[in-house]
Amino acid sequence: MKKLITLFSMTILLLILDNSFVPFIAIKGYSPSLLFLFIISYSIINESWEGLWLGVISGLFQDLYFSNIIGINAFANMLSCVIAGFIGINIFKEKILIPVISSFFLSIFKGFTVFVILYCIGISMGIKIIFLNALYNMIVSIPMYKFVYWLCSKEYMQRKWKF
Amino acid sequence: MNFLKNKLAVTIIVLSVTFLTLIGYSYKRDKVSVVENGVGVTINSVQGIFYNMNSKVKGFVEFFSSFSQVKKDNEELKKENNELQSKAADYDVLKAENERLRKMFNFKNQNSQYNYIGCDIIGKSGGTFLDEFVINKGRNDGIEKQMVVITNDGLVGQITSVGSNWSVVQTLSNENMAVSGIVQSTRESVGIIKGYKDSNNKQLAKLYYLPEDSKVKKGDSILTSGIGTETGTGVGGLYPKGIKIGYVVDVEEDKGKVMKNAIVQPYVDFNKLEEVFVVVPKNKLDMKN
Numbered sequence: 001m002k003k004l005i006t007l008f009s010m011t012i013l014l015l016i017l018d019n020s021f022v023p024f025i026a027i028k029g030y031s032p033s034l035l036f037l038f039i040i041s042y043s044i045i046n047e048s049w050e051g052l053w054l055g056v057i058s059g060l061f062q063d064l065y066f067s068n069i070i071g072i073n074a075f076a077n078m079l080s081c082v083i084a085g086f087i088g089i090n091i092f093k094e095k096i097l098i099p100v101i102s103s104f105f106l107s108i109f110k111g112f113t114v115f116v117i118l119y120c121i122g123i124s125m126g127i128k129i130i131f132l133n134a135l136y137n138m139i140v141s142i143p144m145y146k147f148v149y150w151l152c153s154k155e156y157m158q159r160k161w162k163f
Numbered sequence: 164m165n166f167l168k169n170k171l172a173v174t175i176i177v178l179s180v181t182f183l184t185l186i187g188y189s190y191k192r193d194k195v196s197v198v199e200n201g202v203g204v205t206i207n208s209v210q211g212i213f214y215n216m217n218s219k220v221k222g223f224v225e226f227f228s229s230f231s232q233v234k235k236d237n238e239e240l241k242k243e244n245n246e247l248q249s250k251a252a253d254y255d256v257l258k259a260e261n262e263r264l265r266k267m268f269n270f271k272n273q274n275s276q277y278n279y280i281g282c283d284i285i286g287k288s289g290g291t292f293l294d295e296f297v298i299n300k301g302r303n304d305g306i307e308k309q310m311v312v313i314t315n316d317g318l319v320g321q322i323t324s325v326g327s328n329w330s331v332v333q334t335l336s337n338e339n340m341a342v343s344g345i346v347q348s349t350r351e352s353v354g355i356i357k358g359y360k361d362s363n364n365k366q367l368a369k370l371y372y373l374p375e376d377s378k379v380k381k382g383d384s385i386l387t388s389g390i391g392t393e394t395g396t397g398v399g400g401l402y403p404k405g406i407k408i409g410y411v412v413d414v415e416e417d418k419g420k421v422m423k424n425a426i427v428q429p430y431v432d433f434n435k436l437e438e439v440f441v442v443v444p445k446n447k448l449d450m451k452n
Contacts, residue, residue: 012206015206016206016209016210016213016286017213018290019210019214019286019287019288019297020210020213020214020217020285020286020287021213021217022287023287024217024218024220024221028363028364029294029364029366029434030291030364031291032291033290033291048171049170049171052171052174052175052178056178061202061206062290064199064202064203064206065286065287065288065289065290065295065297065331066288066289066290066293066295067190067288067289067293067295067323067324067331067333068189068190068192068195068308068323068324068331069186069189069190070185070186070189070196070199071181071182071183071184071185071186071189072182072186073290074178074182075178075179075182075183075186078175078178078179078182079175079179082171082175111292114290114292115292117186118292121186121187121190123190123293123339124337124338124339125292125293125337125338126360126364128364129291129292129364130292132364133291133292
């Protein structure tokens with residue numbers, strides 16, 4: 001229960017930070033997404049099944065602030081988290097290199113998923129922004145992964161969910 | 164293990180289908196659902212505080228980092244203020260005269276058909292992919308999808324999503340917004356303004372479909388023409404004509420389509436917005452009440 005509350009409040013907090021604080025640290029209009037990095041790091045550490053649900057829930061919250069479309073971030077986050085979970089199976093989780101590189105590629109993956117869906121329903125979006133945001137994401141993912149790793153090593157976070 | 168993998172695969176497929184259906188269903192709707200609205204209202208109350216705090220901190224830091232500039236600006240503004248005051252006096256006289264003449268000709272003042280609702284910005288939206296922001300007024304104040312958002316400087320963007328007391332605005336710099344514009348100096352050339360970003364990610368706009376023989380040139384002001392939006396959903400007169408959009412910085416010729424495009428620098432700085440106005444047509448309000 002404590003685990004669920006922790007994850008839920010982290011999601012809300014990072015969502016609010018993404019919308020209110022991150023625009024002020026944007027460089028030339030390119031900005032990272034803290035919530036996305038959080039769920040990716042969490043999925044790498046806790047593997048696909050938990051990552052999937054966290055991705056879906058956080059995505060639904062992100063959709064609240066995404067034009068008029070619901071489901072798009074939930075869909076993209078879900079796929080990204082499942083992939084991150086599979087990456088997490090085969091690596092040493094205390095080493096930071098692979099998670100950081102995965103954050104970069106998964107950010108690009110999410111960007112492209114969103115781009116394709118938006119294109120299909122007739123909304124256009126820049127492509128260049130995907131790469132530069134991903135680069136910024138990669139840098140921010142270093143402290144984020146360390147933080148999530150620390151968070152997940154706590155005892156109450158170790159319990160498995162029963163869905 | 165095999166079972167678990169199957170469970171994962173089944174969940175992914177079921178959820179994917181659900182989300183894709185939701186996307187298809189939701190992008191055409193006029194207002195957000197009850198659940199989204201409730202969550203939005205709750206989160207916005209906290210978010211607004213955060214956003215304002217951050218923008219104050221930013222303003223504070225900027226003030227100190229550019230103190231000499233601020234001082235210089237201040238002196239220039241004082242000078243300008245004097246000038247403007249004398250102009251304002253002239254303006255009052257002219258306005259009175261204008262009104263008198265209008266009455267004489269029984270001319271309907273077009274701008275009086277619109278209400279201007281002042282809103283504060285309480286957060287950014289659109290993830291990191293679209294340039295959007297959240298404002299603190301919504302359906303309760305008569306705001307609807309597709310309405311135009313302006314500041315004193317000029318056109319800002321369009322409403323894309325409406326909750327009960329919040330709504331999402333997409334700025335002009337996205338390519339998804341289309342407003343018909345007119346070149347102030349030549350007056351006859353009507354084109355479509357769309358968002359545009361140059362290679363430096365600078366937020367510009369582009370005026371498309373100008374006739375080949377148009378006399379548009381650098382430095383010309385572009386205004387809204389007041390003709391409905393191009394997307395087909397536009398109701399005529401959704402926004403007033405004569406809202407400033409920007410000035411022309413470059414003109415390019417499209418030989419293939421035999422027309423000219425003008426690159427426009429918007430008057431509004433989209434990164435420094437704090438307060439905006441939503442333009443609500445009055446007759447639309449009448450219909451509802």
